[in-house]
């Protein structure tokens with residue numbers, strides 16, 4: 001058990017000894033005069049506190065990730081490297097990104113621009129640069145209320161084009177060859193007795209969970225930090241935190257025996273990198289999930305363990321007929337996701353148990369169907385903001401057609417409508433065996449409007465949610481009316497408007 005730890009900010013060594021275990025990174029930065037990271041919403045919603053974190057991807061390769069400093073505690077960064085916008089200033093030469101942003105004839109306030117430069121820094125400073133259009137737009141988690149994003153995007157685009165994205169090095173050396181982004185196991189006790197554990201194996205994590213029955217598990221910490229439990233201002237009582245971040249087996253995406261095994265501590269970003277090419281539903285869901293900063297931290301297991309009614313991931317995994325593996329010190333059990341979800345905001349996880357893996361069938365068995373366009377899928381989300389907002393209603397649809405053009409399999413899964421994510425069994429039954437066409441689609445739309453015990457809250461009424469359940473289905477049908485021919489019906493998507501070409505790494509089959 002350590003009473004001190006080291007971490008690095010802008011290449012300089014810092015020590016965390018003597019600091020409260022629940023102290024936030026953002027507070028630390030600001031108290032140590034690294035004020036480029038701003039304290040605005042304090043809950044991951046605005047991106048003003050963005051910094052770059054040296055992390056590892058699902059193949060344990062070092063990568064730079066933009067994260068919200070307000071969503072990290074200091075012990076979470078023990079042994080890690082952080083870069084702030086200060087690292088782009090003060091050198092002998094102006095950083096190319098800073099130069100491009102200052103010359104783009106955009107009025108930007110000092111409150112937001114450092115966050116933007118960090119969000120763009122994730123793209124510019126990562127050594128692996130590919131210039132391909134992708135759905136993961138940068139900086140959509142950075143809120144600007146004054147002028148607009150366009151000139152800033154254009155400046156980055158120009159810069160990347162100018163450099164032809166060919167330099168396989170980190171421009172400012174944020175990611176050096178000595179970085180591995182991997183996290184050693186670690187344990188810290190602060191001066192008042194709060195404990196922070198970062199075990200290296202699942203068994204170790206389970207043992208700690210048994211030894212500290214009142215401890216709190218944390219993975220990415222996005223939900224944990226939003227509830228402000230760790231902030232010194234919340235005067236949280238003494239506690240033990242067990243972080244799953246360095247349990248390597250929980251951070252991997254692997255293919256085995258016809259199934260994809262997704263570790264519970266895999267982030268939404270890593271899930272996208274590993275499986276977006278295989279599962280269009282995952283690609284579409286990830287592009288609407290939170291912001292880059294949130295996706296870079298939020299984990300699959302954290303999302304499922306919370307079982308929130310408006311989760312974007314749960315309907316997608318329900319549609320993919322996912323299973324989950326739960327571990328305790330004695331045994332492992334495998335459950336269908338539907339069995340795992342025990343009710344509104346509830347799961348069947350018991351004390352001493354950890355969600356270990358999510359299992360999804362490889363789509364290869366139906367590859368021929370997919371090639372001929374007979375496996376239809378789509379994810380849709382209605383939210384107040386296009387990005388970084390929770391779903392009012394979201395839906396994941398998967399419809400398989402046989403040779404005769406009849407529906408052989410249908411899964412219609414919704415989030416946000418009711419108190420928990422649900423499948424529309426009645427509509428699925430209507431579809432199964434029916435000839436794919438407007439007649440059955442209409443019947444299903446009518447059925448969907450009456451399927452759910454919808455709820456009203458300050459975002460939307462139950463009537464609106466029920467209506468949206470039917471409308472999202474109509475949109476899916478309109479887009480997939482002719483199998484094999486996708487016809488988007490949305491003319492106003494932000495992705496279509498922005499001229500941006502995003503950086504994206506692709507991960508081959510593991």
Ligand SMILES: Cc1cc2nc3c(=O)[nH]c(=O)nc-3n(C[C@H](O)[C@H](O)[C@H](O)COP(=O)(O)OP(=O)(O)OC[C@H]3O[C@@H](n4cnc5c(N)ncnc54)[C@H](O)[C@@H]3O)c2cc1C
Nearest residue numbers: 217219220221222223224290298299301302303311312355
């Ligand atoms: C600004 C913002 C935007 C968001 N946008 C979206 C969105 O668009 N769509 C969406 O679906 N969600 C969204 N979320 C919610 C949140 O990001 C997700 O639910 C996230 O996936 C939680 O994962 P985490 O690793 O951060 O969880 P943590 O905060 O680390 O943990 C959450 C809970 O899960 C438990 N837990 C974590 N891992 C395990 C495990 N392996 N076994 C057992 N228990 C575990 C923890 O004990 C804790 O109770 C948003 C959150 C914020 C703050």
Ligand code: FES
Nearest residue numbers: 040042044047070
């Ligand atoms: S202060 Fe708004 S995201 Fe951190």
Ligand code: FES
Nearest residue numbers: 109112144145146
């Ligand atoms: S740049 Fe700060 S509000 Fe727009």
